[in-house]
Amino acid sequence: MSIQLTPTARVILGMLKLGARTGYEIKQVIEVSTRFFWGASYGQIYPELKRLSQAGLVSASDAPRGGVKRTEYELTPEGERALEEWLAADDFGTFELRDELLLRFFFADLLDEADARAVVRRIRERSEWIVERFREIEPDARDGIREGRLYPHLTLQYGLALMEWTAEWASKTERQLENGGTQ
Amino acid sequence: MSIQLTPTARVILGMLKLGARTGYEIKQVIEVSTRFFWGASYGQIYPELKRLSQAGLVSASDAPRGGVKRTEYELTPEGERALEEWLAADDFGTFELRDELLLRFFFADLLDEADARAVVRRIRERSEWIVERFREIEPDARDGIREGRLYPHLTLQYGLALMEWTAEWASKTERQLENGGTQ
DNA sequence: TGAGCCATGTAAACGGTTACATGATTCC
DNA sequence: GGAATCATGTAACCGTTTACATGGCTCA
Secondary structure, rough: OOOOHHHHHHHHHHHOOOOOOOOHHHHHHOOOOOOOOOOHHHOOOOHHHHHHOOOOOOOEOOOOOOOOEEEEEEEEEHHHHHHHHHHHHOOOOOOEEEEEEHHHHHHHOOOHHHHHHHHHHHHHHHHHHHHHHHHHHHHHHHHHOOOOOOOOHHHHHHHHHHHHHHHHHHHHHHHHHHHOOHH | OHHHHHHHHHHHHHHHHOOOOOHHOOOOOOOOOOOOOOOOOHHHHHHHHHHHHHHEEEEEEEEOOOOOOOEEEEEEEHHHHHHHHOOOOOOOOEEEEEEEEHHHHHHHOOOHHHHHHHHHHHHHHHHHHHHHHHHHHHHHHHHHHHHHOOOOHHHHHHHHHHHHHHHHHHHHHHHHHHHHHOO
């Protein structure tokens, strides 16, 4: 029925609805929220805002700060409708994973035992590193709750639990590879 | 020191080492093994095999079946070295996730309760669907064990456990959203 | 004979990152 | 005065998917 939103348009419309107003702000918010499962770069955000403006899903207005050119964007009614339609869509949508450590783990029969264990250790370290990043942004998400934004916090809780589970799996696997190899 | 392998080159070299010989075979193996965390399409595989051949990491030989042109590839010693070096590399490598259902979950404050619950149900259904796909390929991975390929099976076990954990999380979250909403 | 799989490949389009460029403002 | 950060944007490049094209082989 309506326009199929491009991947980056999906975050942009959502972030505008949550209160971000400029390309810069959208990027900042993404970096402390969705970037682990839905990133976007300036090279995508700015052109996409223009396209959305031309398509009538957002409205642009000049809002310079001092001598600096600056454009604020807002959802139009059509933009709101497109966002809601996408959010309520009855499909799985995109699900893509690219995990180089997991690929190395898959091929680990080609490695000696020490190197194979190192791959698993790396997986654990990465999970622990991500857990730390999540804990850093947790206060932000907690603040949001008071303003009625419950789901960003729930999403973060999910991410935390997932990364802790993965770190646990890696620890266990490391120990198994130490005692008695891969038997 | 040596050539930085392109993303697709990394699977290709590994799959050749595990016994695949043609672009077609590589693609088949990927589809029943790494595709959930490291996919590749013909449009990448065939040109990449040519590049790898020119770079001296694989050797090509004509091996027609009947009247059909067909090229078999094999790792050269330099290819073996490049593969081992990449496998033993001391970094995290690529880790990318793009998950549209999770993005919808993040924005679910913009939905009414029924639609928000539907997003979580979708996450559960997707996990269950992936678990089923994994169970279908499990016999393949089990067969590999007898031929000394232990890690593909371990990777599958990890994937299974991860998707079951996710389905559990979604079930639990669905129940929480039913009783008392998001409180 | 026709369906379906085996097998190979190319071209176009798409989405994304990275590097580059610019200049104002803020803070030490 | 200089560094860092705020803010906006473009151009080039890269990797990937999709659609298209071809044609032989196998089996019902």
